[in-house]
Amino acid sequence: MQKTSKDTRIILDPLGYALGAEIRGLDISLPPNQKEVDAINAIWQQHHVIVFRGKRLQASEIVNFAQEFGQLDDHSSTPFYRHKDFPQLLQITNRSIDGRPSETRNTGRNWHSDYSYTGRPAAASMLYCDQRPPIGGDTMFANMVRAYETLSTTMQGIVDNLHAVYDISLTAGLNERDPDKTKEVRLLNPPIAHPAVRVHPRSGKRALYVSERVSHFHGMTRSESRPLIDFLCSHATQPENIYRHVWQEGDLVCWDNRTVMHIALADFDEGKPRHMLRATVLGEQSGFIVGEH
Ligand code: OGA
Ligand code: MN
Numbered sequence: 645m646q647k648t649s650k651d652t653r654i655i656l657d658p659l660g661y662a663l664g665a666e667i668r669g670l671d672i673s674l675p676p677n678q679k680e681v682d683a684i685n686a687i688w689q690q691h692h693v694i695v696f697r698g699k700r701l702q703a704s705e706i707v708n709f710a711q712e713f714g715q716l717d718d719h720s721s722t723p724f725y726r727h728k729d730f731p732q733l734l735q736i737t738n739r740s741i742d743g744r745p746s747e748t749r750n751t752g753r754n755w756h757s758d759y760s761y762t763g764r765p766a767a768a769s770m771l772y773c774d775q776r777p778p779i780g781g782d783t784m785f786a787n788m789v790r791a792y793e794t795l796s797t798t799m800q801g802i803v804d805n806l807h808a809v810y811d812i813s814l815t816a817g818l819n820e821r822d823p824d825k826t827k828e829v830r831l832l833n834p835p836i837a838h839p840a841v842r843v844h845p846r847s848g849k850r851a852l853y854v855s856e857r858v859s860h861f862h863g864m865t866r867s868e869s870r871p872l873i874d875f876l877c878s879h880a881t882q883p884e885n886i887y888r889h890v891w892q893e894g895d896l897v898c899w900d901n902r903t904v905m906h907i908a909l910a911d912f913d914e915g916k917p918r919h920m921l922r923a924t925v926l927g928e929q930s931g932f933i934v935g936e937h
Contacts, residue, residue, distance in 0.1 A: 654683050658691065663787040663904065664887035665691035672696050672896060673705045681712050688768075689847050692904045693785045693887055696896045701772055703921060706896070707732050710770045710923035713898075717924040721762050721832055724825050727921065736771070736908075736920040747825070749918075750817030752908030754856040755786065755877055757901040758924060761812040761833045761857065767927035770898040773891045775919040780912030785887045788851040789903050791880035792841060795852075800841075803852065803876070807837035807862035809934055814857040837862040838931040842902050845928065851903045852880055862934060880905065902927065 653669040665687055670680060688694050701709075707730055710716055716732040719725070725748045727733035738749035758766040771783075792800065812818070812833045818826055840861065842853040854876045860869035889897055899906060912918065 654680065654687075656687055656691075659693075659695065659889075660887035662790055662885045662887060663692040663785060664695070664889070665693070666695045666697065668696075670696070671699065672709050673699055673701055675708050676712055685713070685846075688898065688900060689844075692787055692789070693889075693897065693899045695889065695898075697892055698894055699896075700894045701896065703727055703730050703733055706770070706772050706921060706923055709896075710925065713770075714767055714925035717759070717764075717766065717926050719924065721759065722829060724822075724829075732923055734922045734924065736922055738914060738918050739775075747821040749914075750820060750910070752783070752906065753816035753910060754814070755881060755905050755907045756815070756855045756857045757788075757853065757905045759901075759927075760838065760853075760855065761810045761815070761836060763836060763931055763933075764929055765838065765927050765931075766901040766924045768898060768900050768925040770896055770923045770925075772921045772923075773893055773895045773897075773919075774921060775917050776891045776893055777912040777916035777918050780909065781891060781918045782909045782911060783889045783891070783897070783906055784881075784909065785889070785899055785904050785906045786880045786885050787887075787903065788842075788853065788880060788905055789844075789849045790885055791876075792850050792852040794885075795879070803840045803854070806840040806864075807931075808840045808854050808858040808873075809835050809837045809860050809862055810855075810857050810931075811835045811859040812857075814859060835859065835934050836931045837934050842930075844900075844902050849903065852876060853902075854880075855905050 655668040657666040718731040719734050736748050736751045737746045758769045842851050860866045
């Protein structure tokens with residue numbers, strides 16, 4: 645199925661039933677004009693994950709494109725993994741750095757929404773694939789609006805009244821990183837409680853905001869919280885609610901962290917390089933520090 649949006653050359657191909665759409669007909673190495681930004685935002689809001697493919701981009705071009713969609717994070721909450729010339733780009737890579745394994749090689753290995761452990765959780769992320777392994781290294785996305793809407797009204801009422809405590813220690817792969825850096829990153833990001841339902845500022849849609857990085861619900865014990873976290877995560881990640889992206893080099897995949905959670909799969913040969921660059925659009929201020937580790 646194809647639709648052409650009015651007044652632009654943009655062509656839209658849905659990629660999944662629950663979420664995901666490819667946008668074609670736009671050269672993203674050039675900054676988009678306002679009409680194009682509006683058309684992209686409309687598609688993005690409806691499909692939650694949008695994909696641009698087939699154009700090799702320079703780091704500067706990724707930044708120039710991404711900044712049209714909001715203020716970019718300088719990634720100061722994880723300062724060690726930034727691109728050396730562009731702090732707006734985080735390097736997610738398994739290429740060795742100075743002969744040592746990269747510390748971001750296992751980024752994203754559990755279900756999460758980006759920077760949920762900060763006071764300004766990411767609004768959106770735009771991940772560019774520079775180099776991919778021959779097989780695998782896919783990323784999966786879950787539609788959290790649909791996850792919320794398919795809960796019973798009673799369960800919706802329960803989650804509406806909860807705050808989820810996000811703990812950076814639950815970030816997959818953190819323990820494999822340099823202990824001094826990890827300590828600093830943990831001190832920069834103490835556990836923080838966010839509403840368990842996130843309201844999208846543009847669409848007004850309600851999305852479940854609970855992931856595998858939640859330690860407990862504020863005011864509840866960990867053992868009381870566990871079954872509910874597990875239920876909500878497995879409810880949200882049912883196969884019907886997923887789009888699985890198989891990367892090609894040159895893909896730019898953009899997701900809305902307010903309505904989507906994602907996971908990076910380790911389904912590839914670690915000896916083969918996988919090199920990605922991520923721009924992150926800042927979200928609204930949210931949550932309160934709970935101050936316990
Ligand atoms: C991320 C992330 C996914 C991937 O960049 O936020 O989770 O597949 N990465 O590398
Ligand atoms: Mn991520």
